[in-house]
Amino acid sequence: MAHEVTVLTAGELRGLVQLDLAAVDVVERAFAALASGTVVMPPILSMAIPEANGEVDVKTAYIPGFDGFAIKVSPGFFDNPKLGLPSLNGLMILFSARTGLVEALLLDNGYLTDVRTAAAGAVAARHLAPAKVETATVIGTGIQARLQIEAAHLVRPFSRVLVWGRDMAKAEACAADIAERLKITAEAVADPARAVAQSQLVVTTTPAEHPVFKAEWLHPGLHITAMGSDQAGKNEIEPAALVAADLYVCDRVSQCEALGELRSAIAAGLWQGGTPPELGEIVTGRHPGRCSDDEITICDLTGTGAQDTAIATSTIAAARKAGAGSTILT
Amino acid sequence: MAHEVTVLTAGELRGLVQLDLAAVDVVERAFAALASGTVVMPPILSMAIPEANGEVDVKTAYIPGFDGFAIKVSPGFFDNPKLGLPSLNGLMILFSARTGLVEALLLDNGYLTDVRTAAAGAVAARHLAPAKVETATVIGTGIQARLQIEAAHLVRPFSRVLVWGRDMAKAEACAADIAERLKITAEAVADPARAVAQSQLVVTTTPAEHPVFKAEWLHPGLHITAMGSDQAGKNEIEPAALVAADLYVCDRVSQCEALGELRSAIAAGLWQGGTPPELGEIVTGRHPGRCSDDEITICDLTGTGAQDTAIATSTIAAARKAGAGSTILT
Structure with missing residues (x-):
């Protein structure tokens, strides 16, 4: 028929x-x-x-x-x-x-x-980033680096973006695209630690197999969205950071355990925090989420069906x- | 692009x-x-x-x-x-x-x-059924009952088909379709045990959750293709039959263990036969397959990518x- x-x-x-x-x-x-x-x-x-x-x-x-x-x-x-x-x-x-x-x-x-992945970053920023974000840093220089910043800007209209990548030329091209698209200041930087220190929001968008974000970079009032790891071999955030943060949130616990940043923290024997909350629990108010502008929050996005x-x-x-x-x- | x-x-x-x-x-x-x-x-x-x-x-x-x-x-x-x-x-x-x-x-x-599933039944019959099949029985009355018989007939041109199903009217309709399509004798039967006793080839094509084929029906010179079970809840062949047969063959061992007849035999604690051969090993001659016309063979098809x-x-x-x-x- x-x-x-x-x-x-x-x-x-x-x-x-x-x-x-x-x-x-x-x-x-x-x-x-x-x-x-x-x-x-x-x-x-x-x-x-x-x-x-x-x-x-x-x-x-x-x-x-x-x-x-x-x-x-x-x-x-x-x-x-x-x-x-x-x-x-x-x-x-x-x-x-x-x-x-x-x-x-x-x-x-x-x-x-691309759209639904970037939109998830905006959902995370909307519910977890400090109310006021002036500077955002993106680590990575690909399509999602551009789109994650564009999406986050919808919910936290920051005025400055810092871009770090292993390839400075690509970071500069990414910053130029962001500046043109959002009509804000965007610049490539050589030192990711300095960029993070100046930021209230950081998005990691790399396929890194070894952490590109160090735990020692954490500072009060920072939110990090880690969207790069979606496979067992990937890891963007140093595992100690998940433990040191005030709040670590998964898009889906079962996926983050197998494919996300949580996998590395468990493998390193560092994760003792029990079952983390999921982004949906923050969105619906089942979990309080960020409790003050000084807290440090991390959201781990693996991408869901x-x-x-x-x-x-x-x-x-x-x-x-x-x-x-x-x-x-x- | x-x-x-x-x-x-x-x-x-x-x-x-x-x-x-x-x-x-x-x-x-x-x-x-x-x-x-x-x-x-x-x-x-x-x-x-x-x-x-x-x-x-x-x-x-x-x-x-x-x-x-x-x-x-x-x-x-x-x-x-x-x-x-x-x-x-x-x-x-x-x-x-x-x-x-x-x-x-x-x-x-x-x-x-439908086509590739029926064709797999023909591959099983070609390499595992006795050289001479005069009567084939099909258990089940749906599309695959018709197609499995049509496919098997390509490689074993039997002259008679017996059809058994829980609903006699559906069995009769299925037999009529087969008779018309293949221009051979096909009849619905009330007693599957008697039908199997007269057959050299049996195909089971049901979504049964409890065996529709009893181990006591096995007889020398019989080949059975069980293609109905493709989920953990399904079971067409009484587990003892897998052990009693001279040769039990999987389309893919990892799938049959989880979804096929092998799953039930393992669950019943009956399967002690180690890793069964796969149909591909029979096809390529890596495994000898049927060694005489008197042997009893079973092929378990779960359907492969x-x-x-x-x-x-x-x-x-x-x-x-x-x-x-x-x-x-x-």
Whole structure:
């Protein structure tokens, strides 16, 4: 029995969905749902293709009350830049949560993942950063370095950004892009310790396998969002920092234990803090979160299928409202 | 950077791919590859949606030497028939194994899964059934009951089929379909024990949670393909039968231990046979397989991502040769 499938190309999706407060709110609702305990979110399917220096992750989640659920496929092929292609690609498929039929193909080449990942950083900053952020530092110089700063600026309109990366030229290019995009001061810096000392908000966006953020850099009134580690081999934040912070928060405990900063802290034998709270518990007020402007907070983001279901569902609603996309009968 | 994605609808796919010896050979090569030890096949991602009596499985595998890898999504929503919809649906997505870019969307509504699943039964029958099969019994009355018999008939052209199911009317309808399709004798039977006693080949195709095949039914010169169990709760073959058979073969040991008949035999404390051989080892001659026409053999099929990658890859090659499908630029 044939049914209609909506197809949206990357260009159409870029016209429909932007990194704005609406996207942040969509992702915030996904975290709130996760805190409710009713979301079904299986472990990530992950496959390595060593011959091509590639990997592919599949994420999904069912959120009760949502009409659909997304299955998101994220390939990362890290030799692609040599071929003139981006490393990250992929698509989302939206299924009816009532019948399992394919409802929509979102051929986003990773764009919606970029947006929902950055939006999660904004949710973390909104609920965990000090009320007043004047300077933000980003560690890393890739797409997410730019987008995380753009997203955080939506909820904490800081006036200055410092960018640190191993490659000074890339840090300068990243700072220039941020300055142009947000019309604020942004500069590349050579010393990340000095940058952090001047900042109230730090975002780490690297695929580092050894910490790029030292525990000794912690200072009162700092919030850190660590969004780079999403695999067992990665670690951005020195494990002692998780213990020294007043509050350490996971996007999903089961994922952070296996793939996030928490994994390294557990492996180092340092983590004795029991089960950390999840971002959704902060969002919904189940956990108090930051209690004063002097506290030090860390949020560990590994990326959840719930964010994918939320952004895919809101995207298809926007597409239907706008009459965007094409239809295939299958 | 936009790239081209080929889209094939269910109708186009039915025109391109049939359950024939070519499909059996494609799936046989997938099993041969699995035996080589170089295939990367992660555990199945599985998510239940209890509110809709639904589940969704995601399978994949990378086979070295193949240009692409498939990600196959199989939703099963078992209240769909009440809505006039089939329970099983889904699609396959073919990615470049070199760049991770989406190459093709095979919107098959589960058709390619039906074909590759039945073809695996033919591979098992080809390599494990006695050379001469006059009568085959199928237990179960659904789509796979029909397709498994059709597939097995390609490699063992038996002249008679017996069909048993809990619902005699469904068994009769299934037998009528088989008789018409294969132009052979096919009849529904009330007593599965008597049917098995007359058969050299038995295929079990049910979602049973308690055995539908008794160990006492085993007799010399019998091959059984058990393809129904693909979840931890399912069990078609009485565990004692696995021990009593001369040879028990898995499609993939790691899957059969968790999801197949082997799981029940291990749980019952009966399985002491060490690591069973895999079908690919039989196909490639690494394991001798059946040694005489009198032996009793059992093959346990849970369904592998390698089959999906193989059928998707051969399908897209056929589509390109035929100029079938449409193209989306994304």
